[in-house]
Amino acid sequence: MSGGGPHLPIRVLGRASPERNGTPVSHQKLSANSSTPFLEIPCLSMRTSDLFLTLFRFFLPPVIIGTVYIYFYPFFQQCSFPEARHAEAACYFGDDAKAAVPGELAPFRLLVFGDPQLEGHTSLPEHGHAELFPSLRRLWSHVERDGLSSFTASLSEESIRFWYQDLPKAFRTYHKKLDLWGNDLYLAHIYRTIHWYTNPTHVAVLGDLLGSQWISDDEFIGRSERFWDVVFRGGKKVPSLITDASSSRAEVLGANPKWKDMVITVPGNHDIGYAGDIDEQRIARFEYMYNRVNWDIRFALNDTTIIDPASLQPSSPELRLIMLNSMNLDGPVKAWDLYQESVDFLNHKLYHDLPSADSATILLTHIPLHKEPGICVDGPFVDYLPEHQGGGIKEQNHLSMHVSERILDGMIGPERSRKAIILNGHDHAGCDVYHSKQKALDLEALQSEDASSYEDKWDAKQYARSQREVMDTSLTGVREVTVRSMMGDFGGNAGLLSAWWDKETKEWKFDYDSCMFGVQHIWWAVHILDLVVLGFGIAGVLFKVIEGLSSPQRTTELKKKKQ
Structure with missing residues (x-):
């Protein structure tokens, strides 16, 4: 200590102070002629069990909070399907903050995921076929071939390879295997938790189920088995x-409860490729492990109180789901027959097989429609393979403007008033857009001298900024939701789409919301802490038992020494 004050000797009081004349030194009084005081400090001792149990009690509350949160995160984030609100629910009384008529559970609730992109052995060093610690095998081979005389020279050479080649490769291999295992469980946790909490009627994954289209059939099957x-x-x-x-197959909406556990799968570029490399073999293996790349189904509303105003007969409004392979709608393409199959399916479902006037369409596909740069994270982009590889599409962010307008025009029908919504993936960041155009053609402009310059075109805006277009009765429109990826880097997102029939306006209505779990590190951290704290508790109990068993033995030994 600094300063001019006196320095005090320190006497440490322990549990087993040495004895002098049968009395512990720490308990003896200072002699009368002693003029130097002592600062006595007790010696604190903690048992090993006390240490572990203290750590257990300290970390247990935050671990319980974290565990409860990740397993009930939809509750804490108030995630739910948007409620079905009818026209009268838009009425408000006075200064009420809520609608006068409460919402109700929508009859159609689609839980939708985007781009899980499961990786596999091809993401491991040397595609998972790397030999672990080959230096040890080579060292043993040298000894078998040349005897122990070559051991020293071989050991010097192979030890360098062991430390600088084998160990780093083994670390990368097992680190990636652990990452793949944890990623599967993270995605499974999201699906299981949100599915249990929100109680959907239908489930869909919008493409890029796997992480690469250039994998072998065995690898494709292996990843697909992990998917299921x-x-x-x-x-x-x-x-x-x-x-x-x-x-088109028709069912009564809600009549088959098994739909809740069926997973509708849409092909993406990492499942079957882009137009320039799609072939029959990739389509075949996708349809073998999942479902058809192009198909549709109709669900009729089970409500006999709805009357068609024209025929005065009971009417059953229908909701039509169309699953479309959009990967080869643009060209040049590699497989012309597959391209024609997708185009024919699109034309038939949107232009020839016209549903009733009281129907609506939900289109599930992978590649988003065309938009101007800046509306979404991914802007328009297309790249092509070299000519010697066919010159087909190598990569694209959006469908072409022509194909996009073809889809939108078919969705609203010839009368330009049908209700529809589009859900897709591909852009991992997600996007929410409203496409609008005039509901009626400008006949005067078409008959004028400038008719050639008249453009009946679609306009796209972010949905949050398009309320004027949505409310404008002179416009028709289609909402397009690009569902954010469920991968950890994008927050483990899940989309929630509700559809219901509004008896007041006599039309189908849609609403969409999303629910995000958080990055994968949250899942890892909570479960690792769970194991660590559990280990503290088990260790504390074990040491407590051991200390309890050893205490009588120690007491007996002390008694023998005193005797």
Whole structure:
């Protein structure tokens, strides 16, 4: 200590102070002629069990909070399907902050995910076929071939390879395997938790189920089995009886509760490729492990109180789901037959097989429609393969303007008033857009001298900024939701789409919301802390038992020494 004050000797009081004349030194009084005071400090001792149990008690509350949060995060974030609100619910009384008529559970609730992109062995060093610690094998081979005389020279050479080649490669391999295992469980946690909490009627994944289209059939099957057995465990393929029907299959909405556990899968570029490299073999293996790339189904509303005003007969409004392979709608293409199949399916479902006037369409596909740069994170982009590889499309962010307008025009129907919504993936950041155009053609402009310059075109805006277009009765429109990826880097997102029939306006209505879990590090951190704290508790109990067993033995030994 600094300063001019006196320095005090320190006497430490312990549990087993040495004895002098049968009395512990720490308990003896200072002699009368001693003029130097002592500062006595007790010696604190903590048992090993006390240490672990203290750590257990300290970390237990935050661990419980974290665990409860990740398993009930939809509750804490108030995630739910948008409520079905009818026209009268738009009426307000006085200064009420809520609608006068409360919402109700929508009859159609689609839980939708985008781009899980499961990786596999091809993401490991040397595609998972790397030999671990080959230096040890080579060292043993040298000894077998040349005897122990070569051991020293071989050991010097192979030890360098062991430390600088084998160990780093082994670390990368097992780190990636752990990452793949944890990523599967993270995605499975999102699906299982949000599916249990929100109680959907239908489930869909909008493409890029896997992480690469350039993988072998065995690797494709292996990743697909993880998709069904781990990530979407409990989910079932849509039966081929439904997807392979030659004509649209019709069901009563809600009549088949098994739809809740069926997973509708849409092909993406990482599943079957882009137009420049799609072939029959990729389509075949996708349809074998999942479902058809192009199919549709109709759900009729189970409500006999709805009357058609024209015929005065009971009417059953229909909701039509169209699953479209958009990967080869633009060209040049590699496989012309597959391109023609997708185009024919699109034209037939949107232009020839016209549903009733009281129907609506939900289009599920992968590639987003064309938009101007700046509206979404991914702007328009297309790249092509070199000529010697066919010159087809190598990569694209959006469908072409021509194909996009073809889809939009078909969605609203010839009368330009049908209700529809589009859900897709591909852009991992997600986007929400409203496409609008005039509901009626400008006949005067078409008959004028400047008719050639008249453009009946679609305009796209972010949905949050398009309320004027949505409310404008002179415009028709289609909402397009690009569902944010469910991968950890994008927050583990899930989309929630509700559809219901409004008896007042006599039309289908849609609403969409999303629910995000958080990055994958949250899942890892909570479960690792769970294991650590559990280890503290178990260790504390074990040491407590050991200390309890050893205490009588120590007491006996002390008694023997005193005697």
